[in-house]
Amino acid sequence: MTKLVYLHEPGVLCNLARRYGFNEIYTYTGRILIAVNPFAKLPHLYDMHMMEQYKGVQFGELSPHVFAVTDASYRAMVSEDRSQSILVSGESGAGKTETTKLIMRYLTFVGGRSTGDIRSVEQQVLESNPLLEAFGNARTVRNDNSSRFGKFVEIQFDKSGRISGAAVRTYLLERSRVVQISESERNYHCFYQLCASEQDADKYKLAHPRNFNYLNQSHTYELEGVNEAEEYLKTRRAMDIVGISFSHQEAIFRTVAAILHLGNIEFSPGKEFDSSAIKDEKSKFHLQMAADLLMVDGSLLLSTLCYRTIKTPEGNIVKAVDSSAAAISRDALAKTVYAQLFDWLVDNINMSIGQDMESRALIGVLDIYGFECFKYNSFEQLCINFANEKLQQHFNKHVFKMEQEEYKTEEINWSYIEFVDNQDILDLIEKKPIGIVSLLDEACMLGKSTHETFAMKLFQNFKAHPRLEKPKLSKTDFALSHFAGKACSMTSISCKTCLEFHCF
Ligand SMILES: Nc1ncnc2c1ncn2[C@@H]1O[C@H](COP(=O)(O)OP(=O)(O)OP(=O)(O)O)[C@@H](O)[C@H]1O
Numbered sequence: 001m002t003k004l005v006y007l008h009e010p011g012v013l014c015n016l017a018r019r020y021g022f023n024e025i026y027t028y029t030g031r032i033l034i035a036v037n038p039f040a041k042l043p044h045l046y047d048m049h050m051m052e053q054y055k056g057v058q059f060g061e062l063s064p065h066v067f068a069v070t071d072a073s074y075r076a077m078v079s080e081d082r083s084q085s086i087l088v089s090g091e092s093g094a095g096k097t098e099t100t101k102l103i104m105r106y107l108t109f110v111g112g113r114s115t116g117d118i119r120s121v122e123q124q125v126l127e128s129n130p131l132l133e134a135f136g137n138a139r140t141v142r143n144d145n146s147s148r149f150g151k152f153v154e155i156q157f158d159k160s161g162r163i164s165g166a167a168v169r170t171y172l173l174e175r176s177r178v179v180q181i182s183e184s185e186r187n188y189h190c191f192y193q194l195c196a197s198e199q200d201a202d203k204y205k206l207a208h209p210r211n212f213n214y215l216n217q218s219h220t221y222e223l224e225g226v227n228e229a230e231e232y233l234k235t236r237r238a239m240d241i242v243g244i245s246f247s248h249q250e251a252i253f254r255t256v257a258a259i260l261h262l263g264n265i266e267f268s269p270g271k272e273f274d275s276s277a278i279k280d281e282k283s284k285f286h287l288q289m290a291a292d293l294l295m296v297d298g299s300l301l302l303s304t305l306c307y308r309t310i311k312t313p314e315g316n317i318v319k320a321v322d323s324s325a326a327a328i329s330r331d332a333l334a335k336t337v338y339a340q341l342f343d344w345l346v347d348n349i350n351m352s353i354g355q356d357m358e359s360r361a362l363i364g365v366l367d368i369y370g371f372e373c374f375k376y377n378s379f380e381q382l383c384i385n386f387a388n389e390k391l392q393q394h395f396n397k398h399v400f401k402m403e404q405e406e407y408k409t410e411e412i413n414w415s416y417i418e419f420v421d422n423q424d425i426l427d428l429i430e431k432k433p434i435g436i437v438s439l440l441d442e443a444c445m446l447g448k449s450t451h452e453t454f455a456m457k458l459f460q461n462f463k464a465h466p467r468l469e470k471p472k473l474s475k476t477d478f479a480l481s482h483f484a485g486k487a488c489s490m491t492s493i494s495c496k497t498c499l500e501f502h503c504f
């Protein structure tokens with residue numbers, strides 16, 4: 001890119017397209033690697049021979065490659081004795097997760113011990129990927145294997161530059177997907193894998209996904225070229241390698257099955273006004289299954305869903321809820337159980353792999369999920385987009401602000417590159433005491449808040465804020481103009497996120 005005569009957007013895009021035409025999917029712009037998703041298997045790009053080639057070679061000497069960036073980061077860690085991090089960003093389906101896996105594979109190649117031990121730290125680190133993907137990835141309209149969580153993998157190295165431990169930190173798992181999926185999308189892969197698992201599916205009284213409310217909303221069950229029964233065995237194998245005990249594995253899948261049964265519990269109006277009862281025999285069966293699998297009392301589970309306990313200074317008041325509120329409680333329980341299961345799985349992976357408290361330095365790899373803008377955006381999208389705004393700010397700081405500082409100290413006269421500083425939207429969201437999150441906190445504490453009052457409060461506090469807009473036909477929505485510019489072209493695209501407050 002730096003060799004282009006005219007460095008402008010059409011030139012950059014043309015260069016990328018021409019290179020892509022020759023299967024040159026990687027390009028550098030300075031020290032930033034641009035990868036264009038090939039959507040095809042290119043094994044020759046990633047085989048052992050390729051890894052050997054890039055090992056220890058000066059950055060920029062060979063063709064641009066993800067191994068070159070990883071090698072540079074590893075060498076910098078060894079020679080400067082400083083931790084490094086690699087940030088992988090891009091829109092959904094761009095190839096972040098695949099790239100992250102390649103980075104991890106290269107690091108296990110240069111920092112591995114080559115013992116051939118299937119339970120080595122390196123192998124455990126690599127196998128944590130399919131495991132996390134089974135529970136945290138799903139089909140979306142953009143990607144059959146879309147990560148619905150963010151992940152920061154820390155690979156720790158000892159004094160001799162060998163991998164000595166690892167830790168996985170995850171962020172913002174999309175909880176709403178457990179109970180609600182849009183047309184042509186799917187729920188998390190693990191549900192379909194378990195349904196296809198034959199013996200285990202029988203054991204937990206599961207059947208084809210079309211029989212479960214949490215899976216049949218989108219009428220999409222299969223993934224092209226994927227055999228779910230085989231994937232189930234792969235997930236089990238990954239669990240073995242990572243070091244998750246058999247009894248824990250059983251507990252994990254028991255919980256997954258319980259969630260599916262939970263989703264099939266339906267309610268009808270109860271005898272009294274504003275009360276609810278279990279709908280029919282089918283629902284009773286699923287209630288009992290869910291209770292048995294979760295090892296709780298069935299009738300207690302039912303009354304927990306159909307009644308609400310309100311704490312008052314005079315004591316607890318138990319109040320019946322109507323059937324739609326009971327269904328909301330059921331879904332809240334399913335989402336919470338799944339999110340806890342996911343966090344527990346991550347903790348277990350970390351415990352099994354083990355941390356090296358005395359590690360010399362580490363290389364962190366960040367694979368978060370990109371900016372999102374759907375027809376309806378909930379609190380989850382607000383959080384994801386906020387995280388992306390933060391990353392954008394970080395990127396701006398590093399690449400532009402620091403570069404400008406360097407030019408200033410060297411007294412080089414140059415016309416400053418313009419970049420859009422997104423501090424104003426960060427302030428709008430996070431500033432204390434008045435920002436969207438603080439106002440939301442306040443609204444949640446006041447018992448009388450409604451979607452309307454919250455939206456009103458926002459518009460009162462941020463009158464004529466350039467980033468905040470009130471959609472014409474709604475009293476509860478608000479629109480945020482995010483910064484979602486692409487790093488390579490530095491264009492700033494304003495994308496509006498209407499937040500449906502209902503989802504809070
Ligand atoms: N380097 C690559 N070689 C071959 N195929 C690739 C490569 N990178 C990505 N792909 C293909 O693109 C698909 C999507 O990639 P990936 O899941 O990594 O996207 P992502 O950026 O992580 O998206 P999301 O934000 O939705 O998680 C992969 O399943 C794979 O088929």
Ligand SMILES: [Mg+2]
Nearest residue numbers: 096097146147
């Ligand atoms: Mg991904």
